[in-house]
Amino acid sequence: MQEFPIYVSKISKKFVKTRGSRFKRSREKKTVQALDKVDLQVHKGEIFGLLGPNGAGKTTLVKILTTIVIPDHGIARINGFDVVKESRQARASFGATIGGGERSTYWKMTGLENLIFFGRMYGLNKKEAKKRAIHLLEQMQLTDKATERVENYSTGMKMKVNFARSLISNAPILIFDEPTLGLDPSFARDLRLYIKNVLQKEEGKTILLTTHYMAEADQLSDRVALIDNGKIIDLSTPEQLKLRVKEQEVIKIKTSDSFSYGTLEDISGILEVHHHDDYIRIHTPDSSQIMLSVLEKLKEKDIRIQSIDVETPTLEDAFIQLTGRGLTDSKEEV
Ligand SMILES: Nc1ncnc2c1ncn2[C@@H]1O[C@H](COP(=O)(O)OP(=O)(O)OP(=O)(O)O)[C@@H](O)[C@H]1O
Numbered sequence: 544m545q546e547f548p549i550y551v552s553k554i555s556k557k558f559v560k561t562r563g564s565r566f567k568r569s570r571e572k573k574t575v576q577a578l579d580k581v582d583l584q585v586h587k588g589e590i591f592g593l594l595g596p597n598g599a600g601k602t603t604l605v606k607i608l609t610t611i612v613i614p615d616h617g618i619a620r621i622n623g624f625d626v627v628k629e630s631r632q633a634r635a636s637f638g639a640t641i642g643g644g645e646r647s648t649y650w651k652m653t654g655l656e657n658l659i660f661f662g663r664m665y666g667l668n669k670k671e672a673k674k675r676a677i678h679l680l681e682q683m684q685l686t687d688k689a690t691e692r693v694e695n696y697s698t699g700m701k702m703k704v705n706f707a708r709s710l711i712s713n714a715p716i717l718i719f720d721e722p723t724l725g726l727d728p729s730f731a732r733d734l735r736l737y738i739k740n741v742l743q744k745e746e747g748k749t750i751l752l753t754t755h756y757m758a759e760a761d762q763l764s765d766r767v768a769l770i771d772n773g774k775i776i777d778l779s780t781p782e783q784l785k786l787r788v789k790e791q792e793v794i795k796i797k798t799s800d801s802f803s804y805g806t807l808e809d810i811s812g813i814l815e816v817h818h819h820d821d822y823i824r825i826h827t828p829d830s831s832q833i834m835l836s837v838l839e840k841l842k843e844k845d846i847r848i849q850s851i852d853v854e855t856p857t858l859e860d861a862f863i864q865l866t867g868r869g870l871t872d873s874k875e876e877v
């Protein structure tokens with residue numbers, strides 16, 4: 544049987560949370576089902592996105608896959624190795640960054656020393672480790688910081704060196720928990736391109752990544768699992784997920800002259816029209832079917848158009864439709 548590089552079957556995990564200060568009598572314990580019978584399989588060479596709001600269970604799944612947390616039930620295998628029973632072999636098969644994981648490098652050492660150290664730990668000889676470390680620092684645009692201590696790095700630089708650390712062993716499977724969180728938009732973009740073009744396309748890695756940015760999941764993933772409250776609520780390609788959203792397309796037209804709804808009334812295929820100050824939004828199941836008629840009608844009435852945009856459903860729309868709330872609506876109680 545061809546084994547999936549990442550295989551997760553019926554994984555569940557509960558945590559006990561204590562509320563209130565440890566010095567108070569009014570402490571109260573509460574269990575949270577962080578993961579509830581999660582199933583997923585990642586194919587070789589695929590980028591698999593796990594998309595969900597805060598507290599959905601993403602990091603918990605990543606911690607189970609990376610052998611940091613032991614599940615209560617279920618089986619998870621990395622490269623065919625059981626993460627509980629064969630954790631040593633499983634660990635040798637992946638590189639990973641874990642949420643808020645800037646701490647996984649040694650702050651008293653330089654970026655270069657850190658990467659060489661981890662390279663040596665993964666069995667590279669001195670020369671190989673140094674060569675790979677230099678190469679990765681360059682890829683992460685950290686060359687000029689290579690000999691500075693990590694404690695002096697900014698948060699984003701620590702994230703980058705942590706990302707480089709996950710690549711040092713050249714493992715076939717990569718697990719990234721919120722890889723672009725805290726990075727400036729331009730480097731976040733470069734990193735997404737690097738993940739897609741270099742790690743997936745050139746090097747053929749199998750990648751599982753978590754994110755709560757729908758655009759990131761959309762851009763990177765071959766398949767996406769939507770996770771909420773510890774449960775996978777949908778699993779599909781980004782395109783199919785978006786197709787399933789019953790939300791219609793919206794044509795947004797900005798005009799120099801105002802006009803009444805009646806102008807467009809007799810065009811079939813228009814579901815709703817909303818007037819705003821200087822633009823209108825036309826809801827339709829398919830913008831391409833009505834676009835020409837809308838333009839002709841406006842021309843007929845001598846209404847000048849300044850701009851036209853078609854908004855298609857996003858993964859966030861899909862998420863809202865499936866869960867009733869947005870990706871940025873936190874589940875966490877404060
Ligand atoms: N060590 C722990 N002890 C108690 N509860 C925990 C622990 N780790 C996670 N949890 C709880 O489990 C749930 C899932 O948390 P998890 O960190 O997996 O979510 P997440 O999807 O990664 O969220 P985020 O987007 O904020 O990183 C949350 O309710 C969280 O508070």
Ligand SMILES: [Mg+2]
Nearest residue numbers: 601602603642
């Ligand atoms: Mg997390």
